Amino acid sequence: MNPPENHGPVVHDWAVTPLPGTDFDPLPHRLLREEPVARVRLRHGEGHAWLVTRYEDVKRIASDPRMSRALTVGRPITSMTPHNLAPAGGVGRADPPDHTRLRKLIAPTFGRRRMRALREHTRLRAEDLAARTLDAGPPADLTTTFIGPLSATVVAELLGVPAADLDRVDRWREGILSSDTTAAEGESVKKEIAGYFADLARHRADHPGDDLISELAAARADGGISTPELVSTAVMLTLNGLDAVRNIVATMLYVLLVHPDQTRKLRAEPDRLPGAVDELLRYIPQRNGVGMPRVATADVEVGGVTIREGEAVYVFYPAANRDPSVYTEPDRLDLTRREAPHLAFGHGAHYCAGAQLARMEAEVMLSTLLHRFPGLATAVQPERIEWRRGTVNRGPVSLPVTW
């Protein structure tokens, strides 16, 4: 803890050290109970920002139209990465009316109807990958034989990224979502991936397919979206589709394997899987530190604190998901829990665009694995599983299993 800066509450240095498994970051865990609207300083950027951790406060800030994303562009706000994760112009960094227009353009691709149609296709893919993993025999690293390839092909097909380009895109993903790169490295990788999507959109404008990039290229021709908006939205969707899903599904599986009693019951009652996925989403702290900040366009009261116009604010969804005033025994996994909806996909206008996709993929992958591998267990002691370091999304480096 540091001495007060200027005036007002102390500024907490949030080190965000890499944590194994589902260990919860001790600072936000404590702030949630002791100082639910606190000032923090992260490793990169300048100054400090507010960190909001309580469920109701997080919802209030995330749905407050006075909280701007567009105003974060070009400001050196204290952050997890040396460069801004989401490129300017994309859906994550826009305010209404631009944000509303962009969300409308991508909504049909990620809506419930489309996801229902995609589910069967994903299930067949999952069956095929499971059969190959079974044929190769134990042990297997499920992140490379099953979870990684499945999440990559699903998002690539939805967007229209050729399978042959996936390795390249995946290398860019690593560069961008690392908190250990320099600002210059991060910017240069972002430039490469932006160039790639700009070329792809040009190509799809002339040779359209049944995919989102083709739809966005057509919308651009009609003036519905600009090139920078198209590129940064495509980048954000691709990175999330590849990284968030891979890591969270691998972590979900790990959690199931280290809670054998609850998992046994779930196998016996597979209809409970959607509810179990929600509890896993609530329970798993899926990211290191915080994501994208917001900037107040007016003085805003929250949790007894006044956030001044122009100040930066982070909401921390994983802490809200562990709020003891909302969940009984919040730090305990309970796959039968039926309490308030979790906030793992965010809240308000910026609610995760890929939530239906992520949920569908998680359900298909977990049900396939639980069904096809009745004796599934970690192939090493769970404590020996290695967890990613220096990355935005948390998850196992590999998930060695046997059966």
Ligand code: HEM
């Ligand atoms: C389980 C996996 C995932 C989790 C936990 C997750 C979580 C989140 C969260 C917390 C936000 C931010 C909400 C905010 O800004 O307040 C978000 C935004 C977003 N997510 Fe996801 N996400 C996941 C998967 C995906 C997938 C698969 C895609 C698309 C392929 C996706 C696309 C996006 C986009 C485009 C946004 C920005 C939305 C906006 O600013 O309007 N996400 N996600």
